[in-house]
Amino acid sequence: xxxxxxxxxxxxxxxxxxxxxxxxxxxxxxxxxxxxxxxxxxxxxxxxxxxxxxxxxxxxxxxxxxxxxxxxxxxxxxxxxxxxxxxxxxxxxxxxxxxxxxxxxxxxxxxxxxxxxxxxxxxxxxxxxxxxxxxxxxxxxxxxxxxxxxxxxxxxxxxxxxxxxxxxxxxxxxxxxxxxxxxxxxxxxxxxxxxxxxxxxxxxxxxxxxxxxxxxxxxxxxxxxxxxxxxxxxxxxxxxxxxxxxxxxxxxxxxxxxxxxxxxxxxxxxxxxxxxxxxxxxxxxxxxxxxxxxxxxxxxxxxxxxxxxxxxxxxxxxxxxxxxxxxxxxxxxxxxxxxxxxxxxxxxxxxxxxxxxxxxxxxxxxxxxxxxxxxxx
Amino acid sequence: xxxxxxxxxxxxxxxxxxxxxxxxxxxxxxxxxxxxxxxxxxxxxxxxxxxxxxxxxxxxxxxxxxxxxxxxxxxxxxxxxxxxxxxxxxxxxxxxxxxxxxxxxxxxxxxxxxxxxxxxxxxxxxxxxxxxxxxxxxxxxxxxxxxxxxxxxxxxxxxxxxxxxxxxxxxxxxxxxxxxxxxxxxxxxxxxxxxxxxxxxxxxxxxxxxxxxxxxxxxxxxxxxxxxxxxxxxxxxxxxxxxxxxxxxxxxxxxxxxxxxxxxxxxxxxxxxxxxxxxxxxxxxxxxxxxxxxxxxxxxxxxxxxxxxxxxxxxxxxxxxxxxxxxxxxxxxxxxxxxxxxxxxxxxxxxxxxxxxxxxxxxxxxxxxxxxxxxxx
Numbered sequence: 001x002x003x004x005x006x007x008x009x010x011x012x013x014x015x016x017x018x019x020x021x022x023x024x025x026x027x028x029x030x031x032x033x034x035x036x037x038x039x040x041x042x043x044x045x046x047x048x049x050x051x052x053x054x055x056x057x058x059x060x061x062x063x064x065x066x067x068x069x070x071x072x073x074x075x076x077x078x079x080x081x082x083x084x085x086x087x088x089x090x091x092x093x094x095x096x097x098x099x100x101x102x103x104x105x106x107x108x109x110x111x112x113x114x115x116x117x118x119x120x121x122x123x124x125x126x127x128x129x130x131x132x133x134x135x136x137x138x139x140x141x142x143x144x145x146x147x148x149x150x151x152x153x154x155x156x157x158x159x160x161x162x163x164x165x166x167x168x169x170x171x172x173x174x175x176x177x178x179x180x181x182x183x184x185x186x187x188x189x190x191x192x193x194x195x196x197x198x199x200x201x202x203x204x205x206x207x208x209x210x211x212x213x214x215x216x217x218x219x220x221x222x223x224x225x226x227x228x229x230x231x232x233x234x235x236x237x238x239x240x241x242x243x244x245x246x247x248x249x250x251x252x253x254x255x256x257x258x259x260x261x262x263x264x265x266x267x268x269x270x271x272x273x274x275x276x277x278x279x280x281x282x283x284x285x286x287x288x289x290x291x292x293x294x295x296x297x298x299x300x301x302x303x304x305x306x307x308x309x310x311x312x313x314x315x316x317x318x319x320x321x322x323x324x325x326x327x328x329x330x331x332x333x334x335x336x337x338x339x340x341x342x343x344x345x346x347x348x349x350x351x352x353x354x355x356x357x358x359x360x361x362x363x364x365x366x367x368x369x370x371x372x373x374x375x376x377x
Numbered sequence: 378x379x380x381x382x383x384x385x386x387x388x389x390x391x392x393x394x395x396x397x398x399x400x401x402x403x404x405x406x407x408x409x410x411x412x413x414x415x416x417x418x419x420x421x422x423x424x425x426x427x428x429x430x431x432x433x434x435x436x437x438x439x440x441x442x443x444x445x446x447x448x449x450x451x452x453x454x455x456x457x458x459x460x461x462x463x464x465x466x467x468x469x470x471x472x473x474x475x476x477x478x479x480x481x482x483x484x485x486x487x488x489x490x491x492x493x494x495x496x497x498x499x500x501x502x503x504x505x506x507x508x509x510x511x512x513x514x515x516x517x518x519x520x521x522x523x524x525x526x527x528x529x530x531x532x533x534x535x536x537x538x539x540x541x542x543x544x545x546x547x548x549x550x551x552x553x554x555x556x557x558x559x560x561x562x563x564x565x566x567x568x569x570x571x572x573x574x575x576x577x578x579x580x581x582x583x584x585x586x587x588x589x590x591x592x593x594x595x596x597x598x599x600x601x602x603x604x605x606x607x608x609x610x611x612x613x614x615x616x617x618x619x620x621x622x623x624x625x626x627x628x629x630x631x632x633x634x635x636x637x638x639x640x641x642x643x644x645x646x647x648x649x650x651x652x653x654x655x656x657x658x659x660x661x662x663x664x665x666x667x668x669x670x671x672x673x674x675x676x677x678x679x680x681x682x683x684x685x686x687x688x689x690x691x692x693x694x695x696x697x698x699x700x701x702x703x704x705x706x707x708x709x710x711x712x713x714x715x716x717x718x719x720x721x722x723x724x725x726x727x728x729x730x731x732x733x734x735x736x737x738x739x740x741x742x743x744x745x746x747x748x749x750x751x752x753x754x
Contacts, residue, residue: 022399025421028685028698044402045422271645271693271715286690291717293670308405313663316648321405338648340668 006283007032009066009088010042011053011081015322015331016072016259016275017042019267023275029283032065033072034058041323042072054080063087068282070237074100074257075141091188091236091282092257099233100255103139104169113232115225115252118244119172126170129155133173136160140167146205174251176244180214182222183263185238185277185287186230193277193287194223195270200242200262206329209349210262210298212269221250229255238263238278261300261331268318269296269338294338295345299352301333306355311335316348383660384409386443386465387419388430388458392699392708393449393636393652394419396644400652406660409442410449411435418700419449431457440464445659447614451477451634452518468565468613468659469634476610477632480516481546490609492602492629495621496549503547506532510550513537517544523582551628553621557591559599560640562615562654562664563607570654570664571600572647577619577639583706586726587639587675589646598627606632615640615655638677638708645695646673646715671715672722676729678710683732688712693725 006029010017013035021031022045031046034055040048051058054077062069068089071081074097081094099105107120119130129136134155138147149160150173161168179202184194196213213219226241229252240260242253263274272280272288280287304326305311311319316339324332335352339345383406387394390412398408399422408423411432417425428435431454439446445466448458451474458471476482484497496507506513511532515524526537527550538545556579561571573590590596603618606629617637619630640651649657649665657664681703682688688696693716701709712729716722 018402022402022422025395025399025700026695026697027689028696028700030421044407045399268648280689285686288689289692309662312404312657312665315666318403319405320403323402323405 006030006068007066008279008282009062009069009084010034010046010072011062011069011076012072013037013040013042013046013048014072015041015324018045018322019264019273019275019320020070020072020259020278021046023273024279027276027279027283027285029279032062034062039324044323053077056080056083059084070278070282071097071258089282092239093234093236096233096235097257100257101140103137103254104167105139106255107169107171109233110229110252110255113229115229116250117252118174121170123157123161123168123170127156127158129153129157129170130172132175134160135171135173136164136168137171138164138166139169174244174246174253176246176251178214178245179253180217180222180243180245180250181210181240181260181262182226182243183238183240183260183266183274184223184226184230185274185281186235187281187287188236188284190231191287192227192230193272193290194219194226195263195266195274195290196292197222197243198262198265204329206300206302206331207261208300208302210265212265212296212298213292217245218248218250225250225252237281238274261334262298264320264334265296265298265336265338266290267320268336269293294340295342296339297337297345297349299335299337299349299356300331301335301356303328303330303332304359305333306352306359310355311352314348314351315339316344317352383407383445384443385656385659386439386446386461387411387423387449388439388446388453389449390414390417390419390423390425391449392418392701395422395699396641396650396652396697397447397449397636397655398423400650401656404653404656404660404662406656409439411439416701421700430454433457433460436461447655447659448474448635466659469616470611470613473610473612474634477634478517480514480631481544482516483632484546484548486610487606487629487632490606492606493627494629495551498547500534500538500545500547504533504535506530506534506547507549509552511537512548512550513541513545514548515541515543516546551621551623551630553623553628555591555622556630557594557599557620557622557627558587558617558637558639559603559620560615560617560637560643560651561600561603561607562651562658563612564658564664565613565661567608568664569604569607570649570667571596571603572640572643572651572667573669574599574620575639575642581706583677583679583708584638585677585679587642589642589673589675590669594622595625595627602627602629614658615651638711639675641697641711642673642675642713642715643667644697645713646670671717672719673716674714674722674726676712676714676726676733677708678712678733680705680707680709681736682710683729683736687732688729691725691728692716693721694729 010033013033018041049058078098134151157170179200197217198212199214201209240256244251266273271291318336321333337348387410390410395418410419426435455475511528534547556577574594575589576591578586617633621628643650648668695713698710714725
């Protein structure tokens with residue numbers, strides 16, 4: 001009658017692991033993370049095994065202690081996930097993680113699932129790029145806009161690939177109107193729940209803000225796209241799909257096989273957060289209600305955070321610090337905004353922006369004299 | 378610019394400490410609890426010092442590690458709180474905790490703050506009780522309806538006090554229509570935020586359910602009452618005041634100098650939970666918005682919990698397990714319900730009740746064969 005508590009293993013112990021662990025606790029689900037970094041944000045709410053993601057002793061411990069394993073980052077040793085999947089359930093499946101690690105395999109798998117993407121090719125098949133604009137990307141390892149070269153028109157794709165090093169993909173530049181994303185989850189029994197399509201605003205390739213829901217986005221098409229993807233891939237868990245909106249049409253850009261930064265607003269903005277949803281999905285529990293509480297938004301705290309009191313004084317703002325030491329451009333927290341009206345949401349988001357600008361301008365002046373952050377921050 | 382993280386000491390490491398610790402983490406606030414029990418529900422999200430609440434070595438460690446100390450239960454050694462308050466800030470003040478530990482001092486302090494209560498006296502001053510009904514209670518230590526004797530009319534209060542043992546208080550039985558409560562918080566700067574008055578349903582003296590907000594309750598009078606109390610006592614933190622509603626008038630019954638079971642619905646039902654509000658208040662941070670998300674309710678899980686999947690399958694239900702082993706009448710979790718309409722809220726609460734009834738009837742049959750709960754539950 002009283003089912004025993006479940007234990008979830010997480011490869012990675014960063015802020016996503018932290019928020020997964022926090023979401024699991026009220027459900028009776030405990031998390032155990034594998035994380036090599038000295039300071040693991042997840043450690044406040046999960047047990048952390050200090051080891052490389054591929055360390056077999058650590059993975060053995062994970063297999064012994066856990067009922068199911070998941071990832072909080074996609075750049076993990078897929079062989080390690082495969083090893084784990086011979087011993088216990090791994091969600092999403094290691095093969096899916098391997099696919100999205102490689103931009104070429106990812107785009108091919110999207111196309112096979114019937115999902116539209118930008119035109120792409122291997123460099124040898126498209127040596128002069130695309131007249132409308134060319135981007136050459138490393139197939140492996142790049143994120144936050146790193147590991148890629150962009151050209152306004154055609155380009156020497158082979159030379160660009162040589163410069164980047166390693167296998168590359170050539171993509172046509174998409175003249176998109178907005179960057180959108182959809183976060184969804186699929187359960188073990190195949191049921192799917194989709195959050196509203198959101199708009200994402202990047203600076204220097206790093207997500208700065210999310211607006212939820214996106215104004216006048218094509219929710220039905222985005223849901224169809226992500227449902228096709230989830231069922232075609234047999235995916236279990238929360239997924240984030242980054243989309244380009246071009247003349248109202250949607251092209252899939254990247255897939256995150258995990259909870260996604262553009263879904264952080266769901267902690268307060270949805271009846272069920274993306275973190276709880278992921279825990280539910282991978283534990284075989286029913287998916288939760290994804291109704292929204294009100295117009296929402298998220299501002300990433302990059303490089304540092306404003307005085308917490310100044311954020312907490314703002315109406316409709318919710319502070320989320322990750323326990324990471326501040327470093328330039330590092331994601332150290334976020335602020336969720338959930339307000340009764342779009343106007344109030346926008347006012348608070350603007351106020352958070354001002355607080356971050358004040359912080360940046362003052363911290364650049366006293367960067368030398370600033371004390372190092374204590375161990376717990 | 379980037380203020381250092383704060384550490385909050387909590388005397389007690391039960392479910393209230395657990396939910397305080399969970400609320401603190403996103404704000405960058407870490408909790409350290411003192412708790413003698415082997416299984417401390419707070420341990421999943423806080424450091425726990427295993428020691429008696431009055432253990433001086435433990436308190437010394439708390440004083441060294443923390444910026445401010447609070448309590449999650451009122452039945453603590455007040456001398457220990459006093460010792461701590463000579464070394465760091467303690468909220469609420471030890472004197473307040475001492476007052477509410479003693480039902481006579483508590484009622485006298487309520488009266489001094491201008492708050493109406495039932496008629497009461499010391500047994501020697503009221504040896505025959507009250508013709509309308511008499512209740513004799515131990516001044517110290519009773520809770521959840523224990524440590525008291527009730528009589529329909531007059532009674533031999535001195536004999537009752539002898540039977541109960543220890544100093545007692547005699548109170549007139551109040552023919553109340555409903556049991557209500559109000560949870561509020563006062564910050565270091567004196568600002569106050571009040572949640573809606575809620576209705577509480579007890580069985581055998583133990584809170585079974587809360588309905589938030591209570592239908593047609595006198596919010597203005599309740600707020601005036603709790604504001605008088607908070608400012609008169611110089612209280613800092615979240616407080617719970619249990620009220621009797623008699624012909625529409627409100628009488629204060631008991632005060633909890635801490636977060637309160639009747640405020641658990643605020644985790645999902647309010648923009649700011651009572652737990653985050655307490656952390657904000659005692660850390661000198663601005664109080665948060667207490668707007669409600671929708672009609673809410675809370676069902677305590679007493680003695681055990683239903684299959685988590687069955688709760689999570691209910692629309693508008695949020696599961697909160699405390700990591701405690703099931704025992705008869707023990708609070709081992711709660712379910713929050715937040716719905717768009719009162720009807721949907723009531724439907725889900727009824728469904729939770731059914732799940733608990735099913736659990737009770739089945740668990741009584743296999744109580745002997747049921748395996749012991751594993752350490753983590």
